[in-house]
Structures are given as structure tokens and as C-alpha cells.
Amino acid sequence: MADNQNHPFNRDVIAHDRIKQLERHLSIQEKEDISKHHQKKIIEELLFLKSRNSYFSSSTDSFPSIALHSISDDDFNRLKYLLRSVVWPIDHHIREQLWISILTLYRISSLKENPHVAQTSQTVMTSSAMIDTNFGSLSLKYEHWPNFVDTTHLCFYYLTERKGQSLVHGILLTFSSCHPDVTYCPILQPVAALLLHYHNEYEVSYLLNRLLIKSWLCGETRLQWEAHCNVFRKLLKHYYKSAVDVINSRYKNVNGFYHDWLWWIFHYLPFSYLVQFIISLGFHISSFFGISILG
Incomplete structure (x- = not known):
């Protein structure tokens, strides 16, 4: 979404030299641990990146079928360690496939045979043609967001208003029409905006x-x-009771303070840190990162 070299998104890229400097400061034990986890399978093999391409390029890709890959518990834990040990620049080509690769993995018991064979596939619930139709019919209602969106904390990062932000709007309206049972989910809007930097x-x-x-x-x-x-x-009270005491003494609306914990991450964290955090920890355990910010 950001093609101009002078665009802030591109200026926010982590320098390759900086990554090398970070690697030099790793302890001998940390280097040995990373080496040990590389022995059996590398990231490309664990995520099946060599066989991944863009699945959706236009509305002609009606209901494509995407293979789901199984992974053993041991390799899943190894994958988590690798993802938390590597720092990729935010414009690294691997990010174009990383989220799809992670989200199409499912864990199986290490005792089962052939854990790395693609055993099933999932037909996409929303066809590309349906998305195009919804974009055309709903684009005039740009001021109206789905009810599950917190409109007081809209996050667009480096998406342009004319194209990128309208795409986020259309994606969420389409999601809302397919999932009417989702009535409140504030994390969806910033996640959609973040992913749109790397995917169509x-x-x-x-x-x-x-x-x-x-x-x-x-x-x-x-x-x-x-x-x-x-x-x-x-959790915050359990791990950082002193922080809770400070919050209770300084804020009149304590409940409102805690209801905003998600935005400490998605609204205020620099984009380069946010992208790395999402890969290494995941959306589903964001609360632990919010606790670490206060701690």
C-alpha cells in the first residue's frame, strides 16, 4: 500500500545493519539454542512457505480452496521459538506469506504419523466476487462502520485515506454481513488495517x-x-499490584482505563514494533503484552 520510497512506512523499516548488531549481542547460550532449533526443520519448511503463492488476485478467483497443513506439537513449539528469535525488517518479503502460513497450520499430537502432510483444505467462506459486490454496494456508506468496530479508536497506520482506509471499511462490512453473530470485536479493525499493508x-x-x-x-x-x-x-493485579495501586489513585474512571488496554498496543505502539509483536506472540495473547507495558 506504500510504494513511495519517501513514505513513512518505508522510512520505518528496521535497518539490516541494526539486525546484525542485535545478533552479535546474543549470548553463546542463545546462539546455541537457536542453532539447536534449526537442526530439524527451518522456518520455510515448518510453514510450507516454498509452496505458497497469492491465493486471491481478482474476482475471478471464486471460492479458492486453500490447503491446511498439520504440524506436530514439537515442531509447533520449535516454530514459536524461531519466530520469537528472528527480527525481520517490516518490508521483508517473508511477511507477504507469513500470516497465511501460520493461520493455515493446525496442531496434532506428536504421536500421530505423517504430521507434515497436508490433510485437508478449506474453501474460503467469502468469495472474491462477493467481496467485490459488497465493496461496490457499500462504498457509499463509508461513514457507517459495523457495530463491532470501536469508532473512537480507528487505526490505519500508513494506509492512505482514499484507497487503503476505504478498503478496510469494505473488508469489515463484508465480514459483518457474513458473520452477523459477531456484535462487538474491537480488535478486528486494527488487525485488518495492519494486514492490508502486506495482503490484498x-x-x-x-x-x-x-x-x-x-x-x-x-x-x-x-x-x-x-x-x-x-x-x-x-492478571495485572497479580503480577504488578503496585501498578494497580497507582492506577486506582490517579484515575477516577478506572473501568474506562482498563477497557482501553487494547489501544495501548494497537494505537500507540510504533508500527515496526507492532508488526514484530503480532508475529512473535499473536493476536490472541495481546493482554500479556499490555501487562508488560504497564510493568
Whole structure:
């Protein structure tokens, strides 16, 4: 979405030299650990990146079928370690496939045979043609967002208003029409905007569906969101009681403070950190990162 070399998105790229400097500071033990986890399978093999291409290029790709790949518990844990050990620049080519690759993996018991064979496929719930139709019919209602969006905290990052932001709007309206049972899910809007930096609108729609299937969206109703906020509050009190005491003494609307924890990450975190955080930890455990910010 940002082709101009002078665009802030491109200026925000982590320098390759900086990454090399970080690697030099790793301890001997950390280097040995990374080497050990590289022995059996590398990231490309674990994520099947060599066989991945763009699945959606136009509305002619009606209901494409995407293979789901199984992965053993051991390799899944190894993959998590690798993703948390590597720092890619935000414009690295691997990011164009990384989210689709991760979200089309499913874990199986290490005792089962042939854990890395693609055993099934999923037909995309929303066809590209349907997305195009919805974009055309709903584009005139740009001022109206789905009810599950928190319109007081819209995040677009480096998407342009004319194209990028309208695409996010259309993606979410399409998602809303396909999932009327999702009534409140504030994380969807910033996640859609972030993914749109690396994927087209059809791929983003597919990824949002996969996140919903995996229950990685921090709830789908206001009641579930309230429960997440209460859990966040209890975790913070358990790990950082002193921070909770400061919050209680300084803020009159304490409940409102805790309801905004998601935006500490998606609204205020620099984009380069946000992208790395999403890859290494995942959307579904964002609350732990919010706790670490306060801690």
C-alpha cells in the first residue's frame, strides 16, 4: 500500500545493519539454542512457505480452496521459538506469506504419523466476487462502520485515506454481513488495517475468517470483551499490584482505563514494533503484552 520510497512506512523499516548488531549481542547460550532449533526443520519448511503463492488476485478467483497443513506439537513449539528469535525488517518479503502460513497450520499430537502432510483444505467462506459486490454496494456508506468496530479508536497506520482506509471499511462490512453473530470485536479493525499493508483485500478477508475460526479475536460480543478486560485487570493485579495501586489513585474512571488496554498496543505502539509483536506472540495473547507495558 506504500510504494513511495519517501513514505513513512518505508522510512520505518528496521535497518539490516541494526539486525546484525542485535545478533552479535546474543549470548553463546542463545546462539546455541537457536542453532539447536534449526537442526530439524527451518522456518520455510515448518510453514510450507516454498509452496505458497497469492491465493486471491481478482474476482475471478471464486471460492479458492486453500490447503491446511498439520504440524506436530514439537515442531509447533520449535516454530514459536524461531519466530520469537528472528527480527525481520517490516518490508521483508517473508511477511507477504507469513500470516497465511501460520493461520493455515493446525496442531496434532506428536504421536500421530505423517504430521507434515497436508490433510485437508478449506474453501474460503467469502468469495472474491462477493467481496467485490459488497465493496461496490457499500462504498457509499463509508461513514457507517459495523457495530463491532470501536469508532473512537480507528487505526490505519500508513494506509492512505482514499484507497487503503476505504478498503478496510469494505473488508469489515463484508465480514459483518457474513458473520452477523459477531456484535462487538474491537480488535478486528486494527488487525485488518495492519494486514492490508502486506495482503490484498481478498487475502485479508480470508485471514480474518481464520482468526475467527481459531478464536483469536479477544471475543465476539460485548459480554466476552468485558470478560477479557476483567481477566486483564486480575492478571495485572497479580503480577504488578503496585501498578494497580497507582492506577486506582490517579484515575477516577478506572473501568474506562482498563477497557482501553487494547489501544495501548494497537494505537500507540510504533508500527515496526507492532508488526514484530503480532508475529512473535499473536493476536490472541495481546493482554500479556499490555501487562508488560504497564510493568
